[in-house]
Amino acid sequence: MSIVDNVVGHINTPGSALKLVPIIQVIVLMILAGCSVTIYYGVAVIHMCVMIFLALGLLVSLTFLQKMVNDAGGIPKAQDAEEESDMKKID
DSSP states (O other), X not given: OOHHHHHHHHHHSTTOGGGGHHHHHHHHHHHHHHHHHHHHTTSSHHHHHXXXXXXXXXXXXXXXXXHHHHHTTSOOOHXXXXXXXHHHHHO
């Protein structure tokens, strides 16, 4: 399998998308830094302000999602979810 197949397979497994949240947060911070530099040089100021507003909203929502998942006990493993569904069928 190629690297792309591995990445796509990892993303499509249940619960693994939340593992990408820290990576996405770093990328959003890089976008914020790039937009800030662009505003400093005076290029497309209005557009960059809108982009910063949107990036901050995404960063806040990702942080909120990560906090909620951590408060709920983390990401359940696929095996735990299967056992839980089997127990519900028995009841």
